Amino acid sequence: MFNYRTLAVALTAFLVASPVFAVKPAVAETTKVAEAANSSVAVTLLKMNLNKSDLKELMKVKGMSAAKARKIVSYRKKHGDFKSMDDLKKVKGFAKMKPALKKAVDEQLTV
Incomplete structure (x- = not known):
């Protein structure tokens, strides 16, 4: 006999997971593999494209202020x-960034 509960769970899982696979064109996906205990775990990092990201997307980069994001967009236009x-x-301002902050920002960006 067919189990409707199984069908409902499968459809719910599909609907919940489908937005995960929708990627904006300004975001490139890269994969790193990390070993955890006896198994390896794939970690997905999303990187913002410097040439395609708008101001709002650049401001989502951890360590990126609104002023720095505006400077990137302005530089790109010029x-x-x-x-x-x-x-x-x-x-302007990026050459003088602290090395740790620059590294953190660079890891989240791509060209």
Whole structure:
């Protein structure tokens, strides 16, 4: 006999999981593998694209202030797309960032 409870659980799981797979075009997905105890666990990190992200998306980067996000967007409008992550040093204020904060921000961005 068919179990409607199983069908309801499967449909609910599908509906809950489907937004997870919707990725904005400004976000690139990379995967790192970390070993935890006896098994390996895949950790997914989302990186914001410097050339495609708008002001609101850049402000979601941990360690990124609204002022720094505005400077990135302004620099991009004046000089065009970033060619590499090193180009971020050309944006006012980024060359003087503390190394730990710069590393944290760089890990969340891509070109």
